[in-house]
Amino acid sequence: MLITTPDEIRAVVKSAGVVGAGGAGFPTYFKLNAKVDTVIANGSECEPLLYTDKTVIKQMPRELIRGLKIAMKATGAQKGVIAIKGHYKDVVEAVKNAIAQDDAQKDGISIHELENYYPAGDEFLTVYDVTGRVIPEGGIPLNVGVVVSNVLSLIQVAQAIDGKVVTERAITVTGEVANPGVYTVPIGTTYKALIDMAGGLKSKNVALIDGGPMMGKIVSDWDRGVNKTTSGIILLPNNHFIIRMGNKSLAQVVKQSKAACCQCFRCTDICPRNLLGHQIYPHKTMQTIDYNLDEPTENITSAFLCSQCGMCELVACDFMQLSPRKIYAEYRKLLVSRGIKNPHNRSGFDVSSQYENRKVSIPTVIKKLGLTEYAKPLYPKNSKPVSLVRINLSAHIGAPARAVVSVGDSLNIGDIIASSPAEALGTIYHASIIGVVTAITVDYIEITAN
Ligand code: SF4
Ligand code: SF4
Incomplete structure (x- = not known):
């Protein structure tokens, strides 16, 4: 079937199960x-440490351009911009060549070379x-x-139009493993x-x-x-700074914050959303951690x-090891549970004059996080067949999926x-492998290879 209209594009992308592969898992048809x-x-x-996107761009630059054109067609966009870090010259080169090969510039496609800072992908x-x-x-x-x-x-969008549904993805595997690299595996492959x-x-002890x-x-x-959203897995020692911070309970964070925050402002100084002009002051x-949610102040609703x-926690406050991020996550959860909506909706404000100066480079972030020994370029590696997959049913934004198969059903890929x-x-x-359904829980479907 020739797929030409925006509605047809969205229907095919929906049927193929494409969701945001960068982490959030927002359904792409809806976007x-x-x-x-x-x-x-x-x-x-x-x-x-992640090399997943860079790898797939280099492997499939023409599919990326095709997916971008399809997304432009669905949304009526005149311009399509591929945003890549200029630092990765081989990736930029691959895209430039593909744009030239396809003469895609005439269709409004261009590259924007981003600086090598975190979080440029926000x-x-x-x-x-x-x-x-x-x-x-709040927009x-x-x-x-x-x-x-x-x-x-976007590559998956192009593949969807070719009739391929999402059953596999590239994943960076790094840290304390013998052979770090980028592995393409079926969705549901166990860690x-x-x-x-x-x-x-x-x-x-990792x-x-x-x-x-x-x-x-x-x-x-x-x-x-x-x-579908797993861009990488990283194995780190249990006593690594990142793991210790991640494992801190909320009670610990609150107690330490009340006792130890010296009000140095560093978290606010480099908060990317504050630098963009949003009224958030970690x-x-x-x-003012007080949990007075009956009359929440702006410091809570922000x-x-x-x-x-994570800039406030892992980069700004690495010396005191406090976590405004966790406090905000908890506040948000509590506000939502009480039906309180976001009251912040300013627009037309000025970006901070310090926006450029206070960008934190990736090498600095790596050093601060204690990741220097793992920071090296990674390349695609050969994957091995897997004997079993467990496919999670709510790894996306929206309503959880419900099983439409039963234990004992035989399945083909797709x-x-x-x-x-x-x-x-x-x-x-x-289904991401050929096999039989061997378990169905509220969370996942297990398929065992024949
Ligand atoms: S950086 Fe840490 S110590 Fe400084 S104000 Fe922020 S939370 Fe407090
Ligand atoms: S996690 Fe911290 S630095 Fe990032 S937006 Fe939230 S308050 Fe700002």
Whole structure:
């Protein structure tokens, strides 16, 4: 079937189960249901140690351009910008060559070379760096006429139009493993199998982060499967600074913050959203931890403006080891549970005059985080077949998917196994290996290879 209209594009992208591959898992068909003038392909991959986006861009630059054109068609955009760190010259070169080969410039496609700083991939910052437009407080890129999509998601959009659904993805495996690299594996491959594929652990007593070192989550159950959103897994010693900070309980954070915050302002000085002009002041919030949610002050409701980027915690406050980020996450959860909505919606404000000066370079972040020994370029490695997958049913934004298969069913790659309710925001999951359904829980579907 020739797919030509925006509605047809969205329907195919929905059926293929494409969600934001950069971490959040927002369903891509829904993102493409917009009218904008610019689509940005986000290839900034600002999390230290990760080489996933850079790898897929180099492997499939023409698919990326095709996916970007399809997204432009769905949204009516005239401009498509591929945002990549200029620092990665081979990646920039690969895209430049592909643009030239396809004569894509005439279709409005260009490259924007970002600086090598964290968090360049935060959509608010990417949009400002690329277009000069500032997304309002509490807003989204659509508010300023832009859609931002991860580069792998756009490659998957192109593949969806070719009839391929999302059943695998590239994942950086690094840290305390013998053979770090970028492995392409079926969705649902267990963390344990992925570690084995990377040569096994180099040391004992390690913790696993799903995602990057700044925003990733510590995973305790390594028998669970990787998701469409898993850009990397990082194995770090249990006593590593990042793991110690990640494992701190909220009670510990609150107690230490009340006792030890010296009001040095460093967290506010380098908070990327504050630098963009949003009224978020983490040092003030740390001064007033009181949980008075009956009459929440701006220092509490500004939790809605926090991106959870981790700069305040892991970079600004590395000396006191306090966590405004965790305080904001807790405030946000409590506010939402009480039905309190974000009251911050200013627009038209000025970006801080310090926005450029206070960008923190990736080498500085790596040094601060104690990751120097792991910071080396990574390349694609051969994957091995897996004997089992556990496909999580709520690894996306929206309603969890429900199983449409039963234990004992035989499956081929690409068969639908679960779907969110048709009327709800959500996605579809497909079998990622040939095999038989061996377990169904509320959380995942297990398929064992034949
Ligand atoms: S950087 Fe740390 S000590 Fe300084 S104001 Fe922020 S939370 Fe307090
Ligand atoms: S995590 Fe910290 S630095 Fe990042 S936006 Fe939130 S308050 Fe600002």
